[in-house]
Amino acid sequence: MQAALDSLITEAERFLGSRITTNGSIRETHSHGEGSSPPGMPDGVAFPETTEEVSRLVALCHARRIPVIAFGAGTSLEGHVNAVSGGLTIDLSRMNRILAVNPEDMDCRIEAGVTRPQLNDHLRDQGLFMPIDPGAADCTLGGMCATRASGTNAVRYGTIRENVLGLTVVMADGRIVQTGGRVRKSATGYDLTRLFIGSEGTLGIITEIQMRLHGIPEAISAATCQFDDMTAAVQTVIEVMQAGVPVARIELLDEVQAEASIAYSKLEGLRPVPTLFFEFHGTPAGVQEQATLTETIAKENGAVDFAWAVHPEDRARLWKARHDAYWACRAMRPGFGALITDSIVPISRLPEAILGAKADIAASGLLAPMVGHVGDGNFHTVILVPPEPDGFERAWALDKQLVARALDLGGSCSGEHGVGAGKRGFLLREHGAEALDVMQTIKAALDPLGILNPGKLLPAVGN
Amino acid sequence: MQAALDSLITEAERFLGSRITTNGSIRETHSHGEGSSPPGMPDGVAFPETTEEVSRLVALCHARRIPVIAFGAGTSLEGHVNAVSGGLTIDLSRMNRILAVNPEDMDCRIEAGVTRPQLNDHLRDQGLFMPIDPGAADCTLGGMCATRASGTNAVRYGTIRENVLGLTVVMADGRIVQTGGRVRKSATGYDLTRLFIGSEGTLGIITEIQMRLHGIPEAISAATCQFDDMTAAVQTVIEVMQAGVPVARIELLDEVQAEASIAYSKLEGLRPVPTLFFEFHGTPAGVQEQATLTETIAKENGAVDFAWAVHPEDRARLWKARHDAYWACRAMRPGFGALITDSIVPISRLPEAILGAKADIAASGLLAPMVGHVGDGNFHTVILVPPEPDGFERAWALDKQLVARALDLGGSCSGEHGVGAGKRGFLLREHGAEALDVMQTIKAALDPLGILNPGKLLPAVGN
Numbered sequence: 013m014q015a016a017l018d019s020l021i022t023e024a025e026r027f028l029g030s031r032i033t034t035n036g037s038i039r040e041t042h043s044h045g046e047g048s049s050p051p052g053m054p055d056g057v058a059f060p061e062t063t064e065e066v067s068r069l070v071a072l073c074h075a076r077r078i079p080v081i082a083f084g085a086g087t088s089l090e091g092h093v094n095a096v097s098g099g100l101t102i103d104l105s106r107m108n109r110i111l112a113v114n115p116e117d118m119d120c121r122i123e124a125g126v127t128r129p130q131l132n133d134h135l136r137d138q139g140l141f142m143p144i145d146p147g148a149a150d151c152t153l154g155g156m157c158a159t160r161a162s163g164t165n166a167v168r169y170g171t172i173r174e175n176v177l178g179l180t181v182v183m184a185d186g187r188i189v190q191t192g193g194r195v196r197k198s199a200t201g202y203d204l205t206r207l208f209i210g211s212e213g214t215l216g217i218i219t220e221i222q223m224r225l226h227g228i229p230e231a232i233s234a235a236t237c238q239f240d241d242m243t244a245a246v247q248t249v250i251e252v253m254q255a256g257v258p259v260a261r262i263e264l265l266d267e268v269q270a271e272a273s274i275a276y277s278k279l280e281g282l283r284p285v286p287t288l289f290f291e292f293h294g295t296p297a298g299v300q301e302q303a304t305l306t307e308t309i310a311k312e313n314g315a316v317d318f319a320w321a322v323h324p325e326d327r328a329r330l331w332k333a334r335h336d337a338y339w340a341c342r343a344m345r346p347g348f349g350a351l352i353t354d355s356i357v358p359i360s361r362l363p364e365a366i367l368g369a370k371a372d373i374a375a376s377g378l379l380a381p382m383v384g385h386v387g388d389g390n391f392h393t394v395i396l397v398p399p400e401p402d403g404f405e406r407a408w409a410l411d412k413q414l415v416a417r418a419l420d421l422g423g424s425c426s427g428e429h430g431v432g433a434g435k436r437g438f439l440l441r442e443h444g445a446e447a448l449d450v451m452q453t454i455k456a457a458l459d460p461l462g463i464l465n466p467g468k469l470l471p472a473v474g475n
Numbered sequence: 476m477q478a479a480l481d482s483l484i485t486e487a488e489r490f491l492g493s494r495i496t497t498n499g500s501i502r503e504t505h506s507h508g509e510g511s512s513p514p515g516m517p518d519g520v521a522f523p524e525t526t527e528e529v530s531r532l533v534a535l536c537h538a539r540r541i542p543v544i545a546f547g548a549g550t551s552l553e554g555h556v557n558a559v560s561g562g563l564t565i566d567l568s569r570m571n572r573i574l575a576v577n578p579e580d581m582d583c584r585i586e587a588g589v590t591r592p593q594l595n596d597h598l599r600d601q602g603l604f605m606p607i608d609p610g611a612a613d614c615t616l617g618g619m620c621a622t623r624a625s626g627t628n629a630v631r632y633g634t635i636r637e638n639v640l641g642l643t644v645v646m647a648d649g650r651i652v653q654t655g656g657r658v659r660k661s662a663t664g665y666d667l668t669r670l671f672i673g674s675e676g677t678l679g680i681i682t683e684i685q686m687r688l689h690g691i692p693e694a695i696s697a698a699t700c701q702f703d704d705m706t707a708a709v710q711t712v713i714e715v716m717q718a719g720v721p722v723a724r725i726e727l728l729d730e731v732q733a734e735a736s737i738a739y740s741k742l743e744g745l746r747p748v749p750t751l752f753f754e755f756h757g758t759p760a761g762v763q764e765q766a767t768l769t770e771t772i773a774k775e776n777g778a779v780d781f782a783w784a785v786h787p788e789d790r791a792r793l794w795k796a797r798h799d800a801y802w803a804c805r806a807m808r809p810g811f812g813a814l815i816t817d818s819i820v821p822i823s824r825l826p827e828a829i830l831g832a833k834a835d836i837a838a839s840g841l842l843a844p845m846v847g848h849v850g851d852g853n854f855h856t857v858i859l860v861p862p863e864p865d866g867f868e869r870a871w872a873l874d875k876q877l878v879a880r881a882l883d884l885g886g887s888c889s890g891e892h893g894v895g896a897g898k899r900g901f902l903l904r905e906h907g908a909e910a911l912d913v914m915q916t917i918k919a920a921l922d923p924l925g926i927l928n929p930g931k932l933l934p935a936v937g938n
Contacts, residue, residue: 114821114823115717116713116717116822116823117821117822117823118716118717119821159662160660160661160662160666161662162660162662166660170637171660173660173666173669174633174637183909183913187909187912188909189907189909189910189913190906190907190909190910191910193885193886193887193905194821194885194886195819195820195821195851195852195885195886195887195890196819196821196822196851196852197623197625197629197634197636197819197851197853197890197891198623198819198887198889198890199622199623199624199625199673199817199887199889199890199891199892199893199894200887200888200889200893200894200898200901200902200905200906201673201894201902201905201906201910201911201914201932201933202670202673202674202678202914202917202918202932203623203636203666203669203670203672203673204910204913204914206636206666206669206670207665207666207669207670207917209666210662210664210665210666211665215665226719227717227718227719229719230719250579253581254578254579254581254690255690256689256690256692256693295764297760297761297764298760298761298764301758301760301761354662356658356659356660356661357658358577358580358582358657358658358659359579359580359659360577360579360580388658388659388660389658389659390660422656422657422658423656423657423658424656424658424661424662424663425663426661426662426663427658427660427661427662428660428662429662430662430663431662431663431664435663438663439663439664442656442663442664443653443663443664444652444653446646446650446651446652446653447652447653447654447664447667448664449650450646450652450667450921451664451665451667453920453921454665454670454917454920454921455665456920457916457917457919457920458913458916458917469664469665470664
C-alpha cells in the first residue's frame with residue numbers, strides 16, 4: 013500500500029503541486045465530520061480545482077486500488093467523510109465557483125464546493141434563492157447532494173432531490189459523466205441524477221451541480237406558538253398540513269429544548285413548554301391568509317400563545333435560535349458529549365413516535381432535548397452524553413431504541429443526516445434483503461474495485 | 476424458442492388457468508400502443524392478478540430467456556409496449572386494487588393497473604386527488620411510473636417522479652423488491668424508486684405504488700387568453716413563471732390548434748390565434764390573486780382577450796377541449812395519420828424553440844398544430860401524415876428536426892412521452908456516451924440476460 017501511495021502522491025504532485033499533501037494535521041482535520049463516528053485518517057489529502065483534476069486523481073487511485081473519499085465542509089453527522097480504510101481524501105472546497113446563474117430559467121450551475129450561504133449571498137440581488145437549509149451553516153452543495161440533504165424548508169420546497177436538475181460526476185475509474193440537463197423535466201433515460209443524490213460518495217464524486225432556484229418570496233412572516241402539552245402541538249402540525257397550508261417551515265421544540273433555547277438565545281416572552289416555530293412565504297395577502305388559518309388551527313388545539321415575528325430582525329433571531337438549538341443543548345451540560353438522532357415517520361404516526369421517544373428518553377436517564385422538522389414527520393434529539401466510560405454506549409443504546417420505534421411505525425432511520433458509517437446497521441431492517449441486494453449490485457457494477465468511500469452506506473456483504 | 480414458449484405456457488397455466496393465452500387477436504391488441512412505432516406481436520399474453528403471479532411469470536421467462544414486456548393501458552406513444560423481439564406480454568390491468576388510502580398522511584397504496592380516473596373517483600369523497608394528468612385518459616399508474624409521466628398539472632404539482640414514495644418491483648429473475656417507503660423523505664440508501672421511475676420496464680416490472688396525494692383545492696378557476704402573435708403568448712408564460720405565480724396549468728395552443736379545437740370542441744368566443752389556457756388552484760382569495768396578476772401580465776404583453784371560466788362546467792369544457800386536442804387535429808384531415816412530437820427546452824429558450832418549430836413545420840409543407848405544457852417548457856405538435864407512400868418518412872424527418880432544435884437549445888428529446896423504441900436514436904446526443912455507458916452498466920447488472928423489454932430505451936450497444 014505504501015509504495016502505491018507514494019507513487020500516487022508523486023504522480024499527483026505533477027499537476028497539483030502543493031495541493032496534495034500528507035501533512036499530519038491536515039489529514040487529522042479530514043479524518044472526521046461533526047458526528048460521533050470513530051475517525052479515520054486518510055493517507056493524503058488533495059485539493060483539486062477542476063473536474064479534470066478530480067478525474068485524474070480518481071484514475072490514479074483506481075489504478076492503485078486506493079480508497080477515495082470526497083470531503084466538502086466536513087459537517088457530516090454520520091461519519092461519511094471518515095477515511096475508515098485510509099486512502100486519499102479529495103477536498104472539494106476549492107471548487108467553489110458559481111459558473112452560471114440564469115434568472116429567466118431560475119436555475120444555476122455551480123461547483124460542488126460552493127456553500128449554501130455563498131450561493132444565497134450571490135443570488136440575493138437577483139431576487140432568487142436556493143431554499144434547502146440544513147442546520148449545518150457552511151455545508152457545501154456537493155455534500156448536500158451526496159447526503160440527500162433537506163432541513164427546515166423542505167416541507168414547502170422539497171429536499172435537494174427535488175431541486176437538482178443535473179450533475180457532473182467523476183466515476184470510480186475517473187470517467188466524467190454528465191447527468192440530467194437544464195430542463196425542468198425529461199422522460200429520457202435512467203434517472204442517474206437521483207441515483208447519485210444520496211449515494212454518499214460511494215458511486216461517484218459530484219463535482220458540478222445544476223440547481224433549480226426559487227424567487228425570494230414577496231412577503232415572509234414567522235410566528236411562535238406554545239402549548240401546554242406535546243400532543244396538542246403535534247396535532248396542530250398534522251391539521252395544518254392536512255389543511256394544505258403551504259407553510260415554509262414548521263419546527264417543533266419540546267419543553268426541554270425550549271428551555272435550553274430560551275436560556276441560550278435569550279428568547280424573551282417564551283415559556284419552557286412545547287413550542288412550534290412557523291414561517292410563511294408568499295404574497296402579503298397569501299401570507300396573511302396562511303397565518304390566520306394556522307393560528308385558528310393552533311388555538312382550536314389549545315395553543316396558549318401565538319406570537320408574530322413580523323420584523324426581519326425578529327424573524328432572524330428566531331431562526332438563529334432554531335439553528336443554534338444544538339449549541340443551546342450543549343450549553344445545558346458543559347463537558348458532556350452529544351449524539352444527534354434523526355428519525356422520520358409518516359406524519360400520522362408523529363404523536364406515537366414523539367411521545368414514545370420521550371418515554372424512551374425518560375427511561376434512559378439521559379437528557380435529550382428534541383427539535384424537529386415536523387411538517388415532514390422528521391425529528392431529532394440531541395442526546396447529551398455524560399463524560400463517563402459508558403456514556404456513549406448508553407447514548408447509542410437510546411439512539412437504537414429511537415430508530416427501532418421509527419421503523420416500527422413505518423418510518424426511516426434517517427430523514428436527512430444519511431447513513432454514513434453510523435447507520436449501516438439499520439439498512440437491512442429498513443429496506444429488506446432484496447432491495448439491499450439491488451443496491452449492492454449497482455455498487456458492484458459502478459465501482460467494481462470498491463474504492464469509493466468504502467465502509468459507508470451499504471452494510472458489509474453478508475451482514 | 477418454440478419449445479421454451481410451450482413449456483412456459485404449460486407451466487404458467489398451472490397457476491393462471493385461462494389467464495395466459497396465445498390467442499391471436501389478444502396478442503394483436505397487445506402488439507402496439509397508440510403511437511406510430513412498428514408493432515411487435517408477443518408470443519403470449521398473461522393477465523396476473525398479484526405481485527406473486529408476476530414474480531412467478533418473470534422467473535419462468537428468466538429460466539427460458541424469454542423476453543418480458545409489461546403492458547398497462549396501451550396508451551404509450553413511443554412503442555414502449557411493442558413486443559419487438561416477441562416473448563411474453565404481462566398485462567397488469569387486472570391488478571387494479573386500491574389497497575389503502577391514508578387521508579392523514581395524504582398517501583395511498585395501489586396496484587399498478589389502477590387507472591388515473593379510477594383512483595381520482597375513489598379519492599374524491601375524501602377531498603384528495605392525484606394530480607398527474609397526462610393526456611391519455613385511461614392510462615394506468617404503473618405505466619405512468621414506468622414512463623415518468625407528467626402532463627398539464629406538472630408545472631405546479633411536479634411529475635410522477637415527485638409524487639411516488641415507494642414501489643414494489645419484480646426484478647428480471649423474479650425477485651420481489653420493495654423500494655422507498657411511506658415517509659415524505661429519507662436519506663438512507665440509493666434511490667431505487669427514482670431509478671425504476673422512467674425505466675420503461677427495462678429494469679423491473681412495477682406492480683404496486685405508494686403515491687403521494689394532494690388535497691382537492693378549495694377554489695379552482697380557469698381562464699383563456701388570446702394573442703395576436705406567438706411571441707407575446709410565450710413571453711406571457713415566461714413572465715408568469717418568473718413572477719412565481721403558482722399556476723396549476725398553463726397550456727399553449729398555436730393558431731392552427733386553436734382553429735382545430737374551436738371547430739371540434741365548439742369553443743365559443745375564441746378566435747383562431749395563439750391562445751393560452753390557465754388554471755389556478757388555491758383558496759378563493761389566493762386564486763383571485765393569482766388570476767389578477769396573470770391577467771395583468773398577459774395584458775401588458777398585449778393579450779387581446781382574457782376570459783374567465785368560473786363555472787365548473789365551463790372549466791370542464793375547456794379542459795376537455797384541451798385533452799381532445801389530438802382528435803381535433805385528426806378531424807382537420809380525415810384519412811391522414813398522425814405523429815405526435817414531444818420536445819422540452821429551458822423556459823428561456825421557448826420563443827426560439829416554438830418559433831423555430833413553426834418555421835420547420837412551414838418548410839416541411841406538413842400540417843402540424845401545436846399544443847404545449849409551456850409552463851415547463853414542454854410542447855407537442857401533432858404532425859398530420861398524408862396518406863402517401865412517403866407520408867410517415869416526411870413526418871419523421873420533421874420530428875427529427877424538432878428534436879434536434881430542442882437539443883441544440885439545451886433541451887431534451889422527450890418531456891414526457893418517453894424513449895420507447897421511437898427515440899432511442901436521440902439518446903447518445905442528449906446524454907453523451909459516458910452517461911449512456913453508465914445506464915448500460917446498470918441495465919447489464921440488473922438484467923444480465925436482457926429479457927426485460929428488449930429494444931427499448933437504451934440504444935443497441937455500439938450505436
